[in-house]
Amino acid sequence: MTTPHHPRQNHLLAALPDAEFERLLPHLGLVPMPLAEVLYESGAQLQYVYFPTSAIVSLQYVMENGSSAEIAGVGNEGVVGISLFMGGDTTPSRAIVHTAGYGYRLKAKLLLEEFNRIGGRRAGVLQHLLLRYTQALMTQTSQTAVCNRHHSVDQQLCRWLLLTLDRLPSNELTITQELIASMLGVRREGVTEAAGKLQRDGLIRYSRGHIEVLDRAGLESRVCECYSVVKIEIKRLLTDVAAV
Incomplete structure (x- = not known):
């Protein structure tokens, strides 16, 4: 429903x-x-x-x-x-x-x-x-x-995927590699290679613009510290703010 x-x-x-x-x-x-x-x-x-x-x-x-x-x-x-x-x-x-x-x-x-x-x-x-x-x-x-300056495309992709999943009710998203490359500011080939590694290791399934995350814990083990910094700060600043 x-x-x-x-x-x-x-x-x-x-x-x-x-x-x-x-x-x-x-x-x-x-x-x-x-x-x-x-x-x-x-x-x-x-x-x-x-x-x-x-x-x-x-x-x-x-x-x-x-x-x-x-x-x-x-x-x-x-x-x-x-x-x-x-x-x-x-x-x-x-x-x-x-x-x-x-x-x-x-x-x-x-x-x-x-x-x-x-x-x-x-x-x-x-x-x-x-x-x-x-x-x-x-x-x-x-x-x-x-993150874009100091971390690998693999880590950037993991960060982007996790931040996106945090805003969705499911573990699936529809987006092309071209759009991901544009947002990360990298070449499409770099995203293709990074996504291929994650798929070969069983962390995601990618097909025709559709990404399904199979192992979120695996992504979290590979992501750089940038993901947790952003997540913690959002939670800290917006938790119970109306009561302040």
Whole structure:
């Protein structure tokens, strides 16, 4: 049976106290987020923010020659469009869906009104929550840069797979090697070789853009420390944040 959609399936929205959540609820629109949909391009003015529930969005930096690399991923733990409440209307990154699913869309103006709301016993909870998430996203961005510079493609692929699995209800994902290579900023041949090693060792099964993880513990034994750094920081910053 298909699980009914609800905004609380996004962890940030789930962490909001009832009063703040009820103010946002009438303005949250459920939207499909198909594979490869571009939510915004580099330099574009943000009209909406997105709270993914089952989709995963890749934040990518795009070079002048058109090549790109992922700087962070956003799933049901977060929000797409942090530059809006950080003081800017645009961002130098592109946001593109790399795992199809659903999410909730909120007009930028409404988020800013709630972000800047003052007065009341629980004033500033959403602001505090979004700022803590921003710190977690900055950690992910920094760790991705370090990982891409110092660790092998095998380790990068393991990190990416594990972070993706953490945001999904199953151990399967649909994505091409070309898209993975684009996000990691490496040649497709490098991803093919790395995925081949993982498949020969029985950790994954890959076929025609479909990846099934067979041995998660095996991936965790091969991944670099970057995965645990990001996972621990997200958990630390977002656990029971609404009670702070």
